[in-house]
Amino acid sequence: MSSVNIRKPLSFKTAQTEPRLSGSGGEFLLQVRHLRTIFQTEQGSLPAVDDVSFNVRRGETLGVVGESGCGKSVTGLSILRLVGPPGKIVQGEVLFQETNLRELSRSEMRKVRGRQIAMIFQEPMSALDPLMKIGVQMIEGMQEHLGYVRKSAWKQGVELLQRMGLPQAAACMNAYPHQLSGGMCQRVLIAMALACQPQLLIADEPATALDVRTQARILDLLRELKSEQSLTMLMISHDFGVIADVADWVAVMYAGQVVEYGPAEQIFYRPSHPYTQRLLASVAGIYSHVKQEYLPVVEGTVPDMGELPSGCRFHPRCPEAEADCRKIHPELFQIGEEGASHWVRCLKRENVRVKPHAE
Amino acid sequence: MLEIKKLYKHFVLSRTGQRGLGPIAENREMIRAVDGVSFTIDQGESFALVGESGCGKTTLARCVLRLLEPTAGQIFFMGKDFLALSGAELRRQRKRIQAVFQDPYGSLNPRMSIGKIVEEPLVIHHLGTHRERKEQVGELLHMVGLDDKQLNRYPEELSGGQRQRVALARALVTRPDLLVADEPVSSLDISIQAQIVNLLQTLEREFQLTLLFISHGLPIVRHLCDRVAVMCQGRIVELTKTREIFENPLHPYTRELLEGVPEPDPRIQRREAGQRKQRPPRAGSQSLGELEEVAKDHWVAGGIRGPWGFNLNF
Numbered sequence: 001m002s003s004v005n006i007r008k009p010l011s012f013k014t015a016q017t018e019p020r021l022s023g024s025g026g027e028f029l030l031q032v033r034h035l036r037t038i039f040q041t042e043q044g045s046l047p048a049v050d051d052v053s054f055n056v057r058r059g060e061t062l063g064v065v066g067e068s069g070c071g072k073s074v075t076g077l078s079i080l081r082l083v084g085p086p087g088k089i090v091q092g093e094v095l096f097q098e099t100n101l102r103e104l105s106r107s108e109m110r111k112v113r114g115r116q117i118a119m120i121f122q123e124p125m126s127a128l129d130p131l132m133k134i135g136v137q138m139i140e141g142m143q144e145h146l147g148y149v150r151k152s153a154w155k156q157g158v159e160l161l162q163r164m165g166l167p168q169a170a171a172c173m174n175a176y177p178h179q180l181s182g183g184m185c186q187r188v189l190i191a192m193a194l195a196c197q198p199q200l201l202i203a204d205e206p207a208t209a210l211d212v213r214t215q216a217r218i219l220d221l222l223r224e225l226k227s228e229q230s231l232t233m234l235m236i237s238h239d240f241g242v243i244a245d246v247a248d249w250v251a252v253m254y255a256g257q258v259v260e261y262g263p264a265e266q267i268f269y270r271p272s273h274p275y276t277q278r279l280l281a282s283v284a285g286i287y288s289h290v291k292q293e294y295l296p297v298v299e300g301t302v303p304d305m306g307e308l309p310s311g312c313r314f315h316p317r318c319p320e321a322e323a324d325c326r327k328i329h330p331e332l333f334q335i336g337e338e339g340a341s342h343w344v345r346c347l348k349r350e351n352v353r354v355k356p357h358a359e
Numbered sequence: 360m361l362e363i364k365k366l367y368k369h370f371v372l373s374r375t376g377q378r379g380l381g382p383i384a385e386n387r388e389m390i391r392a393v394d395g396v397s398f399t400i401d402q403g404e405s406f407a408l409v410g411e412s413g414c415g416k417t418t419l420a421r422c423v424l425r426l427l428e429p430t431a432g433q434i435f436f437m438g439k440d441f442l443a444l445s446g447a448e449l450r451r452q453r454k455r456i457q458a459v460f461q462d463p464y465g466s467l468n469p470r471m472s473i474g475k476i477v478e479e480p481l482v483i484h485h486l487g488t489h490r491e492r493k494e495q496v497g498e499l500l501h502m503v504g505l506d507d508k509q510l511n512r513y514p515e516e517l518s519g520g521q522r523q524r525v526a527l528a529r530a531l532v533t534r535p536d537l538l539v540a541d542e543p544v545s546s547l548d549i550s551i552q553a554q555i556v557n558l559l560q561t562l563e564r565e566f567q568l569t570l571l572f573i574s575h576g577l578p579i580v581r582h583l584c585d586r587v588a589v590m591c592q593g594r595i596v597e598l599t600k601t602r603e604i605f606e607n608p609l610h611p612y613t614r615e616l617l618e619g620v621p622e623p624d625p626r627i628q629r630r631e632a633g634q635r636k637q638r639p640p641r642a643g644s645q646s647l648g649e650l651e652e653v654a655k656d657h658w659v660a661g662g663i664r665g666p667w668g669f670n671l672n673f
């Protein structure tokens with residue numbers, strides 16, 4: 001069955017054509033619409049991802065940023081339908097090349113995972129099977145999705161590892177995960193994710209567990225893949241430095257929701273939501289070239305999903321909060337000049353809201 | 360106050376260990392985790408040890424705490440030979456050196472309440488009556504920004520930032536002179552990192568602490584430390600004032616560490632990425648010779664003669 005044309009992407013919907021060159025925007029590869037994933041616990045159903053929407057354009061990178069526990073990783077997992085019980089996706093659409101992934105059967109979904117959409121997980125050491133040789137794990141996907149025989153898949157694997165800049169790639173294929181360092185494991189995982197030439201790569205904190213030098217090399221590698229192979233990426237990270245490095249668009253998440261969304265330049269240089277502003281100031285404080293007596297901080301911590309505050313979820317930590325913020329839960333709306341494509345979820349920014357008729 | 364002279368710590372690999380490293384690592388019989396390190400820390404100073412993972416900085420810290428016995432070398436604490444101490448005298452000195460570790464999840468006993476955890480060092484060192492101890496614990500929790508409600512909670516109920524605050528309270532409850540902080544913020548969220556750095560600064564002043572701060576990232580060090588030692592493969596390659604490290608880094612390894620940090624600014628990142636691409640990749644060989652003083656209080660490992668650029672053999 002898989003022997004037809006191994007190079008052609010599986011056509012579960014209309015055959016996908018070359019990226020359109022016409023038009024500045026290009027088409028969306030991935031559209032997430034009002035996604036909601038809940039976790040059934042003793043505390044009731046907790047919305048880990050609550051009404052999350054965003055688009056990823058072909059060849060571009062969307063950075064999803066936020067503190068831990070704000071639903072970034074669950075968003076990534078929900079796209080691939082990898083959320084296990086007690087978690088459940090209850091609402092929304094995940095449109096990948098105009099196909100709603102939520103409507104696919106299990107076997108159709110298996111053909112998407114690894115082949116069309118690949119994912120790199122957070123901890124490189126624990127994402128690999130400790131009892132299997134690197135090579136065996138590398139070629140699994142190629143055998144499954146591309147119908148390669150073992151020998152050619154192995155050869156391909158060595159080539160991939162070499163391209164990732166691993167010294168002694170052939171020896172690595174025969175090694176077990178514990179024999180490699182964290183940085184090497186991360187390269188193996190990236191190579192593995194790219195083995196079947198996916199259209200979309202979801203990278204969940206790909207550089208977090210690594211030290212500075214290895215991190216820089218991994219980011220260079222991802223940037224190279226992006227520019228040379230126009231790889232589309234969804235980059236999940238809590239590190240604004242990493243996001244600044246690779247992202248074209250940024251979605252800032254807080255307590256399961258997107259609170260600000262727009263082009264990277266907008267978010268980094270003209271942040272609008274009080275949370276983004278404070279978080280960026282705090283990060284900039286750490287990276288500042290001037291020694292500071294006291295670093296600016298965002299007071300407090302992310303709320304527990306079981307005890308979400310009323311009204312705006314950020315109001316207990318927000319210095320701008322007023323009485324209304326405690327009562328009304330703001331929606332995500334567009335702000336700024338027309339065409340700036342900047343969305344924010346904050347009552348205090350109603351004054352710069354783009355009126356709906358402005359379309 | 361703390362003087363370290365020619366400290367070595369080598370780990371001998373067992374036969375099976377060697378076989379385990381297999382095709383990847385070269386067939387080494389010994390890992391030279393700390394390889395002849397010397398430095399001094401003055402009273403009240405905060406001193407940073409920076410380097411990538413595996414450079415030996417944690418091993419060095421563990422030697423200072425005497426959690427590991429060094430292979431060779433000397434450690435003087437307050438003028439006394441710390442390695443020669445044993446028994447009661449060692450215990451007495453140990454309460455003056457306390458530590459905070461990287462992983463706030465692994466370093467707190469999950470079966471002890473927060474109150475008990477912070478009180479434990481006082482019990483071990485027989486300090487104060489029951490009542491005085493309780494007062495001390497309450498006072499310290501307050502100082503690190505936790506309230507009495509947390510006293511009877513257990514570590515699993517706290518967030519990472521709160522746990523690190525508990526670890527700090529525990530370390531400071533015996534009023535130590537030297538605090539060894541081994542990557543106390545690197546496992547925390549960036550917003551929480553800033554909170555803990557601020558807290559460390561306040562506590563440093565209030566307790567007149569001497570701080571040995573270990574980190575793999577340079578940015579945080581700038582706000583906290585007076586002097587920085589950069590470690591690479593078990594040796595110190597550059598040692599100078601914090602300002603000097605950032606403004607005038609001399610060793611190529613230090614520069615690489617500085618350049619690798621992704622800054623939260625897309626324009627800077629794009630420019631740096633372009634520059635990194637143009638530069639030829641550096642050869643693996645680093646100059647790891649003896650430290651030489653190239654400018655006042657600026658020590659660099661051998662072979663580098665300063666920014667004017669002769670004899671730059673790397």
